[in-house]
Amino acid sequence: MHTNQFKVIALRDLARHVDPQQTPAEPLAVIEKRKREREAVLVEGEIVDARTGQPLSGRIYVHKADDTWHFPKTTFGRGSAVRYERRNWINTNVVEMHTTLSAHPFRVELLPGRYTFTVEHGKEFFPETREVVVERELPRLAFRLRRWVNLAEGGWFSGDTHVHRDPDELPNVMLAEDVNVALPMVDWTTASTIAPSVSDRSLPGSFGSAPVPADATHVWYPRNTEYEIFRTGPTNHTLGALLILNHKTRFEQPALPLSGVARQARAEGALLDLEKHNWPWSLALVPLLKIDLFELANNHHWETEYAIKNWAVPAPAWMGLSGSGTETERDWTLYGLQTYYALLNCGFRLLPSAGTANGVHPVPLGFSRVYVHLDGPFSYDAWMRGLAAGRSFVTTGPMIFAKVEDEWAGARFTAKDANYRLSCTVLSEQPLEAIELIVNGAVRPRFDPENRPTAAGSFETVISTEFKPTESSWLAWRCFEKRAGGRFRFAHTAPWHFDVPGKPIRPRRVEVEWLAAHVKEEMERSRGIAPAELIEDYRTAQAIYEEIAKTSR
Structure with missing residues (x-):
C-alpha cells in the first residue's frame, strides 16, 4: 500500500x-x-506530584561527570519537550542547559555511566537531585516532587515581566516553570534610529493585542516592547533599556524623542518598566517619563553562577559596596535596592517588578518573578491591575506575606497620630539569614528569623511589630535566604505609603545629589553623540533632582 x-x-x-x-x-x-x-541505554522516567500522584510538567537537567549535558524528549505524541542551551559570553563556564517537559513521561538515550538528574517545577515545589548509574535494565525513574507552599490558594499569581522566548515555546515553558503571566518582548530594537516595528531583533509573525492562554491560569500577552539602545545615531554609544508592557499597538517610532514613546505608552494604558538600575540613562528616565516599575530582581540574577561584573555605571561610594557594586551577587542586589530606595525617597512611587530575559541569558523563565495578589479569580487583566497597584512582592526564592493594618502592599494611608500594626510571615525552602523592615530606605529594624520547621518541610518566620510615622514615609519588607556555596535568594515587598499633611517625604542629601550628578555626567558623556533633544531631556531631569535637593535632609 x-x-x-x-x-x-x-x-x-x-x-x-x-x-x-x-x-x-x-x-x-x-x-x-x-x-x-x-x-x-534508553532511560525513561516521569515527574509527579508526591502528594496527589498526578503528572507534573517541569524543568530537567541531565549532567554527566564528563561535563556533558543531555536533553530528554517526551514519550507522548501530543506532549512537548523544549531544549534550552545558553552560555554566558563573559564567563563561558556559566551555562544553563535544561529541558522543559510537559506533564508526560520522558525518555533519553545515555551511554552507561554516572549522571546527575535535577528536576524542578517552579518555585513552590522542592527540587529533587538524584545520582543515577545508567546501566542495562535500569528501572523507570520517578521523580516525586513535594510542594512546600501553594501561593494560588492565597490568591497570589506569579509573572515574569521581561521575556525573550519564542511564543510557540511559551505554553510548554510557562507550565513547566509555573509562571502565570509572561510578557515576551515581541518587538525589540537596539538602535536609537530604528523603530521596534521594523527592527530585525523583533519576532517575526503577526501578533494581536489579546492575551493568549496556555491554560486557565497561565497566559502570555504579546504587546510588549523593549528599547535597548546600544547604538545612538551612527555611533556605538550605550544608553540603556526601557520596557513598555501591556500596550495595544506596535511602536513605529524610534527611541528618540523619549516624549513620543511615553505619549503612546500612556495613551494605550501601558506600564513603563525600568529594566536595570545602572544603565547610563536609567536615572534620567524616572523623572522624565514617570516610570511605573523598577526591576528589583532582574536579568543579572541567575540560578547558575553570578557572572556579569564591572558592568555599566558603578555604584556611588556612599552605598558602601565593594568595587563597582557589581562584583558580587549580593553587591549587585543591594546596589539595585539602594537605588530604588533613593528614588522612593525623592517621591517617585515606583513599584517593584521582576524579569529574567529568559531566551537571551542562562537563566530559567521565572527564576526572578513577581507575585501579585488578586481578590477574585485569576485573569490577565486582573493581574496587570494588581501589578500596577503594587499588591505584590518580588522573589528569587522565599515567599513573603506582609500587611499593614490588614492591607496588602500598595496601600496608602493618610497618617494618623497612632501606631500602625505590621505583620510579616515568610515561608522559605531553606533557612533565612535575616528579615528586615525598611523605612525610608533604612533598616528599622533587622529581625532574627525563627526558621520554624513546617509540616511541609519548609521554614516559617512570623513577625508582628508597630510603626508610628512622624512625617510622610514609606515602608517595605525584605528577607534573605541562605543557599549553598555562599549564595542567597531574596524577596522584597512593594511599599506602603504614609502621607502626613505638611510633612512631605525628604530624601537624604547624599542620595539626591548623586542622582543629579549622575544625570549630569551622562549628559556630558552623550554630548556631541546624542541628538539635542536627549541632551535637553537630561538637563530637565537634572533640574528636577536639583529642585528636590532643596528639601533634602
Whole structure:
C-alpha cells in the first residue's frame, strides 16, 4: 500500500532488510535484537506530584561527570519537550542547559555511566537531585516532587515581566516553570534610529493585542516592547533599556524623542518598566517619563553562577559596596535596592517588578518573578491591575506575606497620630539569614528569623511589630535566604505609603545629589553623540533632582 509516497510494510517483511540471515518468528524480535546491540541505554522516567500522584510538567537537567549535558524528549505524541542551551559570553563556564517537559513521561538515550538528574517545577515545589548509574535494565525513574507552599490558594499569581522566548515555546515553558503571566518582548530594537516595528531583533509573525492562554491560569500577552539602545545615531554609544508592557499597538517610532514613546505608552494604558538600575540613562528616565516599575530582581540574577561584573555605571561610594557594586551577587542586589530606595525617597512611587530575559541569558523563565495578589479569580487583566497597584512582592526564592493594618502592599494611608500594626510571615525552602523592615530606605529594624520547621518541610518566620510615622514615609519588607556555596535568594515587598499633611517625604542629601550628578555626567558623556533633544531631556531631569535637593535632609 502506498500513501503520500510512503510505503507501508509489515514488521515481519521489514526484518529481512535489517537481518537477511533470519526472518524472526515474532515481528518485534528484530527491534529487540537491535536494542540489545546498541551501546546507549534508553532511560525513561516521569515527574509527579508526591502528594496527589498526578503528572507534573517541569524543568530537567541531565549532567554527566564528563561535563556533558543531555536533553530528554517526551514519550507522548501530543506532549512537548523544549531544549534550552545558553552560555554566558563573559564567563563561558556559566551555562544553563535544561529541558522543559510537559506533564508526560520522558525518555533519553545515555551511554552507561554516572549522571546527575535535577528536576524542578517552579518555585513552590522542592527540587529533587538524584545520582543515577545508567546501566542495562535500569528501572523507570520517578521523580516525586513535594510542594512546600501553594501561593494560588492565597490568591497570589506569579509573572515574569521581561521575556525573550519564542511564543510557540511559551505554553510548554510557562507550565513547566509555573509562571502565570509572561510578557515576551515581541518587538525589540537596539538602535536609537530604528523603530521596534521594523527592527530585525523583533519576532517575526503577526501578533494581536489579546492575551493568549496556555491554560486557565497561565497566559502570555504579546504587546510588549523593549528599547535597548546600544547604538545612538551612527555611533556605538550605550544608553540603556526601557520596557513598555501591556500596550495595544506596535511602536513605529524610534527611541528618540523619549516624549513620543511615553505619549503612546500612556495613551494605550501601558506600564513603563525600568529594566536595570545602572544603565547610563536609567536615572534620567524616572523623572522624565514617570516610570511605573523598577526591576528589583532582574536579568543579572541567575540560578547558575553570578557572572556579569564591572558592568555599566558603578555604584556611588556612599552605598558602601565593594568595587563597582557589581562584583558580587549580593553587591549587585543591594546596589539595585539602594537605588530604588533613593528614588522612593525623592517621591517617585515606583513599584517593584521582576524579569529574567529568559531566551537571551542562562537563566530559567521565572527564576526572578513577581507575585501579585488578586481578590477574585485569576485573569490577565486582573493581574496587570494588581501589578500596577503594587499588591505584590518580588522573589528569587522565599515567599513573603506582609500587611499593614490588614492591607496588602500598595496601600496608602493618610497618617494618623497612632501606631500602625505590621505583620510579616515568610515561608522559605531553606533557612533565612535575616528579615528586615525598611523605612525610608533604612533598616528599622533587622529581625532574627525563627526558621520554624513546617509540616511541609519548609521554614516559617512570623513577625508582628508597630510603626508610628512622624512625617510622610514609606515602608517595605525584605528577607534573605541562605543557599549553598555562599549564595542567597531574596524577596522584597512593594511599599506602603504614609502621607502626613505638611510633612512631605525628604530624601537624604547624599542620595539626591548623586542622582543629579549622575544625570549630569551622562549628559556630558552623550554630548556631541546624542541628538539635542536627549541632551535637553537630561538637563530637565537634572533640574528636577536639583529642585528636590532643596528639601533634602
